[in-house]
Amino acid sequence: MTLERTERIARDGMLRGLHPGVQLYVSLAGRSHELKLGDARPGVPIAADTLMLWLSSIKPIAAVAIAKLWEQGLLGLDDRVALHIPEFAANGKEAVTLRHVLTHTGGFRMPIRHWRGQTWDEAIAEVCKGRLEPRWVPGEKAGYHPASSWYLLGELVRRIDGRPFEEYVRDEIFTPLGMADWSIGIAYDKQQALGDRLCTMFDTSSGELAVDPALNSPHFIAAVRPGANGRGPAAQFARFYEMLLGGGELGGARILRPSTVAEFVRRQRAGMYDHTFKHTLDYGLGFIVDSKQYGAATIPYGYGDHASPATFGHGGSQSSVAFADPEHGLVVALAFNGMPGEASHQERLRLTASAIYEDLGLA
Secondary structure, X not given: OOOHHHHHHHHHHHHOOOOOEEEEEEEEOOEEEEEEEEEEEOOEEOOOOOEEEOHHHHHHHHHHHHHHHHHOOOOOOOOEHHHHOHHHHHHHXXXXXXXXXXXXXXXXXXXXXXXXXXXXXXXXXXXXXXXXXXXXXEOOEEOOOOOHHHHHHHHHHHHHHOOOHHHHHHHHHHHHHOOOOOEEOOOHHHHHHHHHHEOOOEEOOOOOOEEOOOOOOHHHHHOOOOXXXXXXXXXXXXXXXXXXXXXXXXXXXXXXXXXXXXXXXXXXXXXXXXXXXXXXXXXXXXXXXXXXXHOOOOOOOOOOOOOOOOOEEEEEOOOEEEEEEOOOOEEEEXXXXXXXXXXXXXXXXXXXXXXXXXXXXXX
């Protein structure tokens, strides 16, 4: 399995200054291929074990954590969030349900300052004190919640299970799946030990290579952000999606039942205009479902021109994507370490994802 077109597009992006490096893992019907191109940081090549930053591409990990609790009968998808986190009911949010949170229809998109020094408890308090947005009826209006809703999911896991979110996903998802190098947040004492394995994220929007001071700060790297701060190699992230394609099981490790996987990755929000992305976009429960029917060239964080309608996954801000295409048995985990601005990234993502299908003879 060769990825000639895909590699050519990735190298062209490097020449154009969009990114200094790329890490890609593709699996198809038992075959796999990796691309490791360019630098993780100046003078340090990206390797198979380089820990990439996946930003919002990790949102489905929290969704799977919730799915496990749902399977166990510990929560209901139509439970009001306030049933489990009573203080969340403040300021008009009492009707918001878990389904609203997972489909980004809850109406509380406020930014969270956790990466600037807040503790976890302070971040949760900030979400709970926030107001429902004006003229927003939960479930009837859609708008991507970049951070606030995923903190709630992490807190739900903590309150119901007892373990902090990062420990729960390590024990219940990463370890069983062989994702030994994956974590949500990396403690300060471990950051130095990892050294050059930690990939640097660059702002390339000006045409120059600039280290992003926020995303590369020790505090951000350490922060447990359930919707934005997962780090690990692409090959291991692919195991998460291979598990989902396998009906919740991989290599003898059962994470979810097939019926649970089917419920979370099917279209649950269809044809709704997203007031954050300014585009119509379809969602499962925590997963973006292929939405190119609303404009293949304009859809944000899509899966290219050739993905089947049942394709599900998630993208990360100007940087990454991971997805599974059940019709073709395809899994893709792709991360760039350059953030060139939304327009340049969306073009880069569409071209790269489309090239993967073309290289594999799926188009």
